[in-house]
Amino acid sequence: MTSVSPTQGNPAGGTPVTINGSGFTGASAVRFGPNLATNVVIVSDTQITARTPPGSGTVRITVTGPMGTSTQNVFFSYTTVAAPVLTALSPSSGPTGGGNTVTITGTNLTSATQVLFGPTPATILTNTPTQITATAPPGTGTTNVTVTTPGGTSNPLSYTYVTTPAPTITALSPSSGPTTGGNTVTITGTNLTGATQVLFGPTPATILTNTPTQITATAPPGTGTVNVTVTTPAGTSNSVPYTYAAVPAPTITSLSPTNGPTTGGNTVTITGTNLTGATQVLFGATPATILTNTPTQITVTAPAGPPSVVNVTVTTAGGISNPLSYIYVAAPIVIGVSPQFGPDTGGNSVTITGSNLALASAVNFGPNPATGLTVISDNQLTATAPPGTGTVVVTVTTPGGTSTLGPGNPYYTYLGAPVINTLIPDTGSSLGGDSVTINGANLTYTDSVTFGGTPASFSVLSDTLAVATAPAHAAGTVGVQLHTPAGNSNTLPFTYDPA
The missing domain is CATH 2.60.40.10 (Immunoglobulins)
Incomplete structure (x- = not known):
């Protein structure tokens, strides 16, 4: 063990901590003094996260693993938690229907258990020692906002509920789309917060995002020219025309990247024409998750697939595009390293054996990148060890991902000069x-x-x-x-x- 962050916390326990060091793989217990920590997660061979048990005073932290229990002097102090103090709200007012995000600034705000707007709880979105963001609940008039933590309840700050004027629409983008719907339309205007309905003629649209000046919605199917309106708790807006029209078939010209891991999850950019309103992107027969969509470019999260070559296609209201090839690459596997020891100054050549290594782009010794990467075959490569300490896991990264612990012995030990x-x-x-x-x-x-x-x-x-x-x-x-x-x-x- 080398360090812990933070180094102090509440005597009642429950403080989240991060423990740094090495040799954590297979760790079976983390203790704060004699007491076992909870929620222990082995993040990597060099890092563990956990929550502190109840305790008092200053105690030594130990980690127990297959090779024994750590002996380094890494300490944690139990201290009384100070009461929270509020200094500002932003904004300090909002609609009676609530739903807006309020930023609460102050001190000692860690581990907030409740934010009240008067007697009504708000939904906590984010929480740091000096700032909380929360979704304001509905309310009227001026009320007090308070924050409760394990250290107590804060001083109050005033928040005022105001009557919201009726919504107004000034523009639609785009102002036309396919008769099948499914495309994203951006509605710009004023007083759009808390929209409860968007209508394309008599047909409701699906609301995707909503701010005071902009709404994005998925257009429903329709024909001809219809009026778009927005309804909020303050009323219904003016209408702006939207035209349903025929859509040309999509064409795709390139993929970037053209390969990726069998586990999927990587972002792929698809370039082409007539891509607006894409309803589906297929990798073979498997749908991908669409992240962004413009007339000439789509980004998607690739689904998982076996090692193979598959066709990628895009479907819009205009039809199905031409296919482009995408290659699923199996994840690399590191079975062994030779030599398994070397100087802590690095600089020596190490041979790495395994499988699926041919497309290696990086080799890491623990967290440190190696240099001098040379691929010999799909089963072997060499690299120059970087400086380091202790025993680390050697990993190889390819388009198929980064190797993980498995069969074999992918460990490398740094030695000090005799x-x-x-x-x-x-x-x-x-x-x-x-x-x-x-x-x-x-x-x-x-x-x-x-x-x-x-x-x-x-x-x-x-x-x-x-x-x-x-x-x-x-x-x-x-x-x-x-x-x-x-x-x-x-x-x-x-x-x-x-x-």
């Missing part, structure tokens, strides 16, 4: 055979010990202790050096006495 501090003894017989204790740091993964370039047999007892048997050597002083996957250590002198 250091020798002392040799005990630092002299011995030129015949060899003397046992030499090596004290230092980062010795766990030692793979060779040399005395003046001559290999010695050795045993590693801990990360700070190794024991080597001095090989035979001519009398004189030589350098003793260790090597690990992180590189060579410094050298210390060892003196061979004549036999």
